[in-house]
Amino acid sequence: MARKKLKIRVSLPRNVRDQAFHWIMEDATEFFAKKLMSTRLANLLNIRVHVRKTTMCDKTRGQVTLYATGSRRQRDYKIELNYAKGLHQCIETLAHEMVHVRQKAKDQLQYRYNYTTGKIMARWINNPVMPVEEIPYIDRPWEIEARNLQKGLYKDYIEYVRVKHAKANKEEQCKSN
DSSP: OOOOOOEEEEEOOTTOOOHHHHHHHHHHHHHHHHHHSOHHHHTTOEEEEEEESSSSOTTOOEEEOOOOOTTSOOOEEEEEEEGGGOHHHHHHHHHHHHHHHHHHHTTSEEEEEETTTTEEEEEETTSOOEEGGGSOGGGOHHHHHHHHHHHHHHHHHHHHHHHHHHHHHHHHHHHHO
16 A cells, blocks of 8 residues: 655745745755654645745744644644745744644644633643643743754754755766766
8 A cells, every 4th residue: 555645735925936945845844744753644744835925913933723623633734934034934933833733743732622611722742631822822832842943953954955955066076077
């Protein structure tokens, strides 16, 4: 039985035809998925990365849509990135959001809708379920983990690209000699 591959779709803002930016977002998404998850888990996911100019306020760098599925795992993810922040900020924000994708895909982070109170509840790993609004954003354990990992993931990706580029240049020189 053939395994399903990780599906990544990237869309850029209207009237932006930057193939390099598109390729980098696709490559970085695949890199972060491989770095954060097993191949088997990553191959179950569909990730859409939408780079937009106007969907978010200026302070927000990005977001990932996580649904209130309880303990049922989410397979489809939509990540939005703020194009105005530039390429490097988009890559670092993508790293942050991919940590959230891993958290949700591995069932470490669960969102549930409480029909009685009308509130979104969150469970982090094996902690008790709590209303999300009662946990300050800065203190949410899933955000703390994502913030702690994003810079390291960003640096790992930049190094991966540098090595890949150097290897391609070396192969090109060998072919020309």
